[in-house]
Amino acid sequence: TVASAHREFFDSEEAIADAKAEIFTGLPPDGIAVLNRDNRHFERLAAQARNAGVGHILTFGIDGAADVRAQDIVLHETLSCVAADVAGTRLFFKVGIPGRHWVMNALGALAVVHALDGDLSLAALALAELRPLAGRGARARIATKRGHATVIDESYNANPESMRAALAVLGAAQTRGSGRRIAVLGDMMELGADATRAHGDLASAVIAAKADLVIATGPLMRALAERLIAAGMRCLMAADADGAYEALMPRLRDGDVILVKGSNASGMQRLVDRLKLPPRARPRSDD
Structure with missing residues (x-):
């Protein structure tokens, strides 16, 4: 994702997005770029990925156009419950760390599992076992x-x-x-x-x-x-x-x-x- 971290070293948030997009140049033509569809720089990042020759862009988020999208989120004090569509597969899972931002992280992780043709059910179960780290919640x-x-x-x-x-x-x-x-x-x-x-x-x-x-x-x-x-x-x-x-x-x-x-x-x-x-x-x- 792209946010105003380390803004001191860049002329704009768009410049941060451009710097992060440099990673696309390391992908082979059959590589997959996994992007946050809800980020306001999504279109900029997607264009940079295509310009770098990335053949497939997989998206996640709450946006209705996302390939991996949350359809219902219930936030609790110490965890979240999520109903999601993962490229046509309906999943219900828990995220063991509270906060909407961790739901977004979980959606990104599931997008990667899907891209690798991994076991989505096992991945969803593992998300419930997440626990906050020292300094991170x-x-x-x-x-x-x-x-x-x-x-x-x-x-x-x-x-x-x-x-x-x-x-x-x-x-x-x-x-x-x-x-x-x-x-x-x-x-x-x-x-x-x-x-x-x-x-x-x-x-x-x-x-x-x-x-x-x-x-x-x-x-x-x-x-x-x-x-x-x-x-x-x-x-x-x-x-x-x-x-x-x-x-x-x-x-x-x-x-x-x-x-x-x-x-x-x-x-x-x-x-x-x-x-x-x-x-x-x-x-x-x-x-």
């Missing part, structure tokens, strides 16, 4: 003063599209008792001249996720904080991951669900590591 139960909370660890990396996807997962998360949805968001790096706008534009996704508290971490996240505060949302600002830890710890409650996400360079993994420590081993908060 893994969940951890952490101790609070009077109970426990849940951390959703998305600390490995971030761009505008993946931020929105992770916030949607937070929005679907179920809190317990007086628990809240908390988003601790670190800077998204390598966005170039679009950085300030891209951070501020996350406000709609945060609001849609019904986050009760946001800790905007890093200088770029100030643009988001200003938008959220103007919208009447509760938002704190922290200079870095250490500051986010200081802001979060005294405010944790039993039943909270905390999303932690940011580019790798923002150091949000350090925050996750601290939260997962036994209470006596955690650094003391100065608050």
Whole structure:
């Protein structure tokens, strides 16, 4: 897929698509290009594939014209249920990682299995066994003063599209008792001249996720904080991951669900590591 990741090194998102399309030159004439039909750069990528001599383009997505398409998606807190048409074969399957973006990944995987003439039924069963990885959505139960909370660890990396996807997962998360949805968001790096706008534009996704508290971490996240505060949302600002830890710890409650996400360079993994420590081993908060 194509999104505004590493935008700093390209003149436009279209240039990112062109760079990714270079892979088509390595395909033989009987090769198959598997493309996301829902991506706004699909036509550009398809044209580049044809120009490179690719003989067959297989598409996936929700778009009705996709060869492998989802016909019904039910999103749950920790998984998704999908009904799909895989080039004429009807499949019902589960994806063991939550979020619409993982459904799209699953459709892409099934398209590859179909292209290789693999066993679609076995592939569909395997998708149910998927589990989130550390830094990529893994969940951890952490101790609070009077109970426990849940951390959703998305600390490995971030761009505008993946931020929105992770916030949607937070929005679907179920809190317990007086628990809240908390988003601790670190800077998204390598966005170039679009950085300030891209951070501020996350406000709609945060609001849609019904986050009760946001800790905007890093200088770029100030643009988001200003938008959220103007919208009447509760938002704190922290200079870095250490500051986010200081802001979060005294405010944790039993039943909270905390999303932690940011580019790798923002150091949000350090925050996750601290939260997962036994209470006596955690650094003391100065608050």
